[in-house]
Amino acid sequence: MRFCRxxxxxxxxxxxxxxxxxxxxxADLAEALSHFTADDFSETLTGIRxxxxxxxxxxxxxxxxxxxxxxxxxxxxxxxxxxxASGKLTDAATGKPISGDAPVxxxxxxxxxxxxxxxxxxxxxxxxxxxxxxxxxxxxxxxxKSRQASALPTLEAALAKEQDPxxxxxxxxARAAIILSGGKASDEDKLAAIDIIRExxxxxxxxxxxxxxxxxxxxxxKAATAAIGAVKNxxxxxxxxxxxxxxxxxxxxxxxxxxxxxxxxxxMGVINMAHGEMVMLGAYVTFVVQEVIRANNPGLFDYSxxxxxxxxxxxxxxxxxxxxxxxxxxxxxxxxETLLATWxxxxxxxxxxxxxxxxxxxxxxxxxxxxxxxxxxGITITYNRLWIICFALAVFVALLALLxxxxxxxxxxxxxxxxxxxxxxxxxxxxVDALTFGLGSGIAGMAGVALSQIDNVSPNLGQGYIIDSFMxxxxxxxxxxxxxxxxxxxxxxxxxxxEPYAGAVLGKIAILVLIILFIQKRPRGMxxxxxxAVEA
Amino acid sequence: MTTHILIRSLDRGATLFLIVIVGLAILVPVLNLAVPxxxxxxxxxxxxALFGKYACYALLALSIDLIWGYCGILSxxxxxxxxxxxxxxxxxxxxxxxxxxxxxxPILPDFMVFLNWKELPIYWYGFQFFPYAMLMVVxxxxxxxxxxxxxxxxxxxxxxxxxxxxxxxxxxxxxxxxRNNFGFGGNNGLTDFKDILGFNVQAETTRNALFVIxxxxxxxxFVLCRSIITSKFGKVLIAIRDAEARTRFLGYRxxxxxxxxxxxxxxxxxxxxxxYVPQVGIINPSEFAPANSIEAVIWVAVGGRGTLSGAVIGxxxxxxxxxxxxxxxLAPYWLFMLGALFILVxxxxxxxxVGTLRHWNALRRDRASAAAEDGVRxxxxxx
Numbered sequence: 001m002r003f004c005r006x007x008x009x010x011x012x013x014x015x016x017x018x019x020x021x022x023x024x025x026x027a028d029l030a031e032a033l034s035h036f037t038a039d040d041f042s043e044t045l046t047g048i049r050x051x052x053x054x055x056x057x058x059x060x061x062x063x064x065x066x067x068x069x070x071x072x073x074x075x076x077x078x079x080x081x082x083x084x085a086s087g088k089l090t091d092a093a094t095g096k097p098i099s100g101d102a103p104v105x106x107x108x109x110x111x112x113x114x115x116x117x118x119x120x121x122x123x124x125x126x127x128x129x130x131x132x133x134x135x136x137x138x139x140x141x142x143x144x145k146s147r148q149a150s151a152l153p154t155l156e157a158a159l160a161k162e163q164d165p166x167x168x169x170x171x172x173x174a175r176a177a178i179i180l181s182g183g184k185a186s187d188e189d190k191l192a193a194i195d196i197i198r199e200x201x202x203x204x205x206x207x208x209x210x211x212x213x214x215x216x217x218x219x220x221x222k223a224a225t226a227a228i229g230a231v232k233n234x235x236x237x238x239x240x241x242x243x244x245x246x247x248x249x250x251x252x253x254x255x256x257x258x259x260x261x262x263x264x265x266x267x268m269g270v271i272n273m274a275h276g277e278m279v280m281l282g283a284y285v286t287f288v289v290q291e292v293i294r295a296n297n298p299g300l301f302d303y304s305x306x307x308x309x310x311x312x313x314x315x316x317x318x319x320x321x322x323x324x325x326x327x328x329x330x331x332x333x334x335x336x337e338t339l340l341a342t343w344x345x346x347x348x349x350x351x352x353x354x355x356x357x358x359x360x361x362x363x364x365x366x367x368x369x370x371x372x373x374x375x376x377x378g379i380t381i382t383y384n385r386l387w388i389i390c391f392a393l394a395v396f397v398a399l400l401a402l403l404x405x406x407x408x409x410x411x412x413x414x415x416x417x418x419x420x421x422x423x424x425x426x427x428x429x430x431x432v433d434a435l436t437f438g439l440g441s442g443i444a445g446m447a448g449v450a451l452s453q454i455d456n457v458s459p460n461l462g463q464g465y466i467i468d469s470f471m472x473x474x475x476x477x478x479x480x481x482x483x484x485x486x487x488x489x490x491x492x493x494x495x496x497x498x499e500p501y502a503g504a505v506l507g508k509i510a511i512l513v514l515i516i517l518f519i520q521k522r523p524r525g526m527x528x529x530x531x532x533a534v535e536a
Numbered sequence: 537m538t539t540h541i542l543i544r545s546l547d548r549g550a551t552l553f554l555i556v557i558v559g560l561a562i563l564v565p566v567l568n569l570a571v572p573x574x575x576x577x578x579x580x581x582x583x584x585a586l587f588g589k590y591a592c593y594a595l596l597a598l599s600i601d602l603i604w605g606y607c608g609i610l611s612x613x614x615x616x617x618x619x620x621x622x623x624x625x626x627x628x629x630x631x632x633x634x635x636x637x638x639x640x641x642p643i644l645p646d647f648m649v650f651l652n653w654k655e656l657p658i659y660w661y662g663f664q665f666f667p668y669a670m671l672m673v674v675x676x677x678x679x680x681x682x683x684x685x686x687x688x689x690x691x692x693x694x695x696x697x698x699x700x701x702x703x704x705x706x707x708x709x710x711x712x713x714x715r716n717n718f719g720f721g722g723n724n725g726l727t728d729f730k731d732i733l734g735f736n737v738q739a740e741t742t743r744n745a746l747f748v749i750x751x752x753x754x755x756x757x758f759v760l761c762r763s764i765i766t767s768k769f770g771k772v773l774i775a776i777r778d779a780e781a782r783t784r785f786l787g788y789r790x791x792x793x794x795x796x797x798x799x800x801x802x803x804x805x806x807x808x809x810x811x812y813v814p815q816v817g818i819i820n821p822s823e824f825a826p827a828n829s830i831e832a833v834i835w836v837a838v839g840g841r842g843t844l845s846g847a848v849i850g851x852x853x854x855x856x857x858x859x860x861x862x863x864x865x866l867a868p869y870w871l872f873m874l875g876a877l878f879i880l881v882x883x884x885x886x887x888x889x890v891g892t893l894r895h896w897n898a899l900r901r902d903r904a905s906a907a908a909e910d911g912v913r914x915x916x917x918x919x
Contacts, residue, residue: 271696330883335696336610337882340837343830344878351871467707467826470700505711512708516684516701520691 028054030093033062033080036109037073044109045118052122052154060126062092066109067119074103081106121148128158128171137167144174145204147181172196177208180224190220198227201234202378238378243496249385251492252392253454255485256447257465258472259396262484263440265473267416270328270437271339274346275469276462277353278441281319282312282448283457284353287362302367305449312445320441324434332433346462354459361456370453388450395446396485402439403481412436416479471515477525487526491515545762553845554755560587561751565744581740584747585815586859590852591750592812595757597835597851598844599804602761604833605842606770607797608777610695613702614805615829616709617677621806622819623713624676626726627660628669629737629814633730646728647721657719666733673810674803681802682795689791689798694780703826710824725820726813737814750811754848757804761844764797773797831874837881840888849890 032054035047048066051059061082065071070083071092080092081102089106090097111119124142127135128151136158143151155175162168176193197205209228212221257279264272286308293300293307300307323345331338366384373382403409414422415432423429448461455461468491476487491511498507519525546554564587567579596618603609630645639649643656662668684705688698716722735742764770775783776790784790813819822828832851839850854877861870881888887895 271699327879327883336699337886339610339612339696339699340830340834341879341882344834344875344882346875347871347878348875351868351875355868467700467704471704474697474700505715509708509711512704516704517687519693519697519701520687523691523693523697 029056029058033092034078036066036071036080037075037078039073039075039107039110041110041112041115044111044115048115048118048122052126052151058093058095060123061095063119063122063126065092066111067116067123069108069111071109072106073109074106076105077103079103080109117146118148121146121151124148124151126154128154129161133164133167136162136164137170140167140170140174144170144177147177147208149178149181152178173200180208180212187217187220190216191223194220194223194227198230201231203235206231206235234378239500241377242379243500244493245379245381247493247496248389248489249492250496251489252385252389253451254465254468254472254488254492255392255396256388256450257444258469258476258484258488259392259399259481260440260442260444260447261469262473262476262481263399263443264437265470266479266481266484267412268433268436268440269335269478270332271335271342272328272437272440273339273343273466274323274349275342275441275444276464276466277346277349278316278320278444278462279448279451279465280353280457280459280462281316281349282308282445283364283452283455283461284357284362284448285312285315285445286449286452287357287364287457290364301365302369304365305367305370305453308449309446312449313442314445316445316448317438317442320444321434321438323441324437328437329430329433346466350459350462357459359459361458364452364457366453384453388454391450395443396481399443400481408432408435471512474525475515475518477527480525480527483525483527541763541767542759545759545766549845550758550762553848554758557751557755557758561748564747568744569740581743584740584743588743588747588750588815589812590855591747591754592808592815593832593835593855594848594851595750595754595808595811596805596832597839597847598754598757598761599801599808600832601836601839601841601844601847602764602804603797603801604836605844605847606765606777607773607794608780609794609798610699610833611702611798611801612699612826612829612833613704613706614801614832615826616702616706616824617681617802617805618809618812618828618832619709619713619819619821619823620677620680621673621809622813622823623720623726623809624663624669624672624806625810625813626729626819627663627672627720628666629729629732630726631660631664632732633728636730637728645721645726647716647724648719651716659719670810673806677802677806677809678799681799685795685798689794692791703829706824706829707826710821710826713821713824721820723821725818727818727820729814729817732814737817743815746811746815750815753807753811757807758844758848760800760804764800765844769793834874834878834881836888838877838885838888840891840894843888843890843894846888846890850888853889 029051032047032050035043035050038044048063051062062071062080065082072081072083072089073079074081081089081098082092082095083089088097089102121143124139124146127139128143130136130139140155140158143155152175155171155178159168159171159175162171173196176196179189179193180197194209197208206228209224209231212224216224257276260278261272261275264270264275286305289308289311290301290304293304323342327341327345328338331341370384370387373380375381403413411422411427411432412435414425414427415429415436419429422432451461451465455464472487472491473484475491476483476485494514495507495511498510501507502510564579564584567577568581568584571578573580596614599617600611600614603611633645635642637646637649639646641649644653648656663672684702688701693701712718713720713725714723720726729737731737732742735745765773772783772788772793775786775788776793780790809819809823831854835851835854836847837850838854839848840846854874857873858870861867861873885892
């Protein structure tokens with residue numbers, strides 16, 4: 001019913017516009033323009049409103065000129081001019097160049113913030129009728145934001161003509177916003193407007209609903225209060241979803257950083273404090289790959305990560321094997337010494353990278369398929385986070401399959417469970433050790449590729465993750481990849497849910513304290529190994 | 537009784553060590569104050585402050601050696617106890633500034649005025665009294681270590697797990713102290729101290745006095761540690777280090793032994809921190825950084841784990857090297873050196889400098905006596 005009435009109104013308006021002759025229009029416009037010659041802000045405001053409402057094809061040019069400070073007037077002659085790009089003056093009403101010299105007292109129409117606000121709304125209203133759908137959509141959004149009552153007639157006209165459902169919806173929202181923020185409308189219209197706004201359910205609608213004019217009728221007020229409750233519920237729900245999403249995203253990062261550690265620490269029992277530096281090496285490999293591509297073949301930039309992933313696995317893996325062969329193999333069975341030696345190693349690696357690449361953050365770009373975001377309901381999902389989650393899970397599955405189905409995985413498990421027995425079966429345990437350590441380091445390197453997309457690539461990159469990764473492995477349970485998976489996501493989500501209440505830093509402290517307490521309860525983590533392996 | 541313990545705890549090496557420390561504590565102030573600056577033997581004041589700093593590090597190393605060398609507890613968070621002691625001292629020194637601060641507030645330290653705080657937080661009460669502050673220097677790290685250790689040892693968190701959660705502990709404290717609303721000056725920490733017990737902290741005599749006090753603290757700490765490890769209690773500690781499960785099966789309450797020694801060690805670290813702050817003139821949250829705690833462990837490893845005097849020597853050696861290398865054109869290479877030190881010491885010199893010397897001595901004595909039966913040697917440190 002209301003909609004029909006709106007349509008009818010719009011129809012009449014359109015007819016009315018069509019019927020009025022050009023001459024009449026020009027007269028309207030001239031009258032509207034005369035307000036600009038008064039050199040008074042409220043007169044200028046009236047002028048803008050009338051120009052916008054005139055429906056004249058010249059209106060947009062005039063409004064834009066005023067916006068750019070190119071609208072001039074002469075108080076004596078009572079005329080208004082538009083200055084074009086070349087500096088020539090044209091008559092504002094007709095668009096014809098002026099004959100002869102400009103009047104001596106010609107001056108800019110002055111602007112203040114109120115006038116600028118009215119101008120923005122006027123532009124929004126005028127562009128509602130543009131041909132380009134994107135422009136119309138933006139205009140509807142702009143009108144919804146400004147809530148200028150003067151835009152309402154144009155909005156109604158545009159709404160009547162609109163075919164695109166998405167734009168139509170945006171326009172209806174804009175209309176509802178205007179009606180609610182003081183437009184003259186019946187209670188019925190207002191109730192309908194509240195329904196529309198309630199559907200929208202974002203922060204804007206909340207502020208709109210809670211700032212209704214004082215003279216609103218009780219029925220509308222009641223509906224608005226109910227709508228506020230509903231919107232708040234919706235927002236709270238989306239916040240939970242948002243936190244969960246951030247938590248999953250953080251969890252995937254933790255998983256990537258910790259999964260290599262789960263191999264070296266969990267399976268081999270080697271404390272590798274240089275693990276974070278393997279991650280850093282992976283990130284720097286990405287940087288180098290991108291630099292080479294930028295210099296030689298910019299077209300390949302989108303494939304830079306696809307090149308960097310295997311390369312970083314190889315680089316970090318080889319470094320890992322070298323470390324195992326030269327240092328760690330002498331320290332098996334002495335975990336505390338291993339810890340110190342690998343810490344020293346991490347200092348050396350950091351300083352080496354600092355000397356080679358400088359201490360500052362290096363710029364690693366996002367390929368096009370990883371930049372940008374899309375909206376899913378009330379939350380925004382960025383592509384890079386989404387890809388990193390996929391990547392983390394893919395790495396996890398691949399690693400699980402490797403351990404389960406390949407000969408190397410079998411040998412690795414055999415050596416972990418019973419070294420002397422594995423050796424007597426002809427497994428070269430030393431080689432398996434080296435390869436296992438290389439595998440863990442290589443995975444850390446791949447994690448570095450992913451982290452280079454969301455974190456600063458600097459020599460300290462790895463340091464930020466080492467304590468977190470250890471927490472994940474210890475929390476999840478040593479020697480158990482599933483524990484690492486669950487541990488990283490639990491910690492990630494818990495962290496993000498604590499953050500809004502405790503702040504980022506206190507949230508982190510709370511998590512650390514909780515883990516310390518948790519270790520008291522279950523010293524071997526969530527998924528602890530049972531039996532004799534525990535004391536080994 | 538006391539003399540008996542002293543005599544038992546001080547063998548020839550320990551006495552020699554104490555004599556050297558006493559000698560330094562006398563020699564350095566004399567060379568600084570009594571010798572004219574033109575003399576070749578003159579020690580400038582900045583060196584006195586530097587030696588004082590080394591002495592504090594040495595005390596920290598001693599506290600780590602007590603638990604790591606004799607009880608097998610590798611704490612990677614001892615820097616936290618050191619810093620807490622330092623903060624307690626810093627709070628006393630802040631209260632002593634009084635109206636001489638930038639904002640001339642008689643009660644609130646400058647940073648609180650700056651943050652627009654109206655009154656002193658409760659935990660700052662009492663720190664204008666020196667004895668109370670000194671009590672806190674020992675009590676706060678001790679209490680933290682007691683609570684932490686009570687939880688950790690009771691649930692038998694050992695080995696690398698303990699190392700990692702101690703590291704998490706100091707990391708968490710660092711994050712906390714970096715916050716402004718924690719009430720400890722945020723990332724600037726506490727600084728700009730004026731005087732201690734009425735003496736100007738910058739004055740030459742104060743610096744010398746602080747150095748002497750630090751030396752005395754090392755001596756007290758050393759004698760304390762020696763008397764513990766030469767007692768029956770100490771034998772149990774060594775037993776725990778070498779075979780924790782067996783010691784438990786023999787009926788000792790392992791966790792109580794560990795808890796006592798861990799708390800004592802934290803108190804020593806707190807004293808070290810308290811002496812450190814007036815000598816360097818600042819305490820800030822970066823003292824909590826996990827890297828600092830790990831670095832302190834390497835001092836002990838260099839000097840020789842489970843030797844006490846080695847810990848002191850290691851701390852001085854490494855820190856002297858650090859001062860030497862970070863001040864010249866070699867500065868970019870210091871981290872390479874430090875990293876290499878970590879690796880080489882663990883790989884090639886697992887006994888440390890003092891431990892290796894002792895080992896050689898023992899071998900020589902064995903050969904010299906040429907006893908047919910196996911020489912009874914102290915059990916070597918194990919995990």
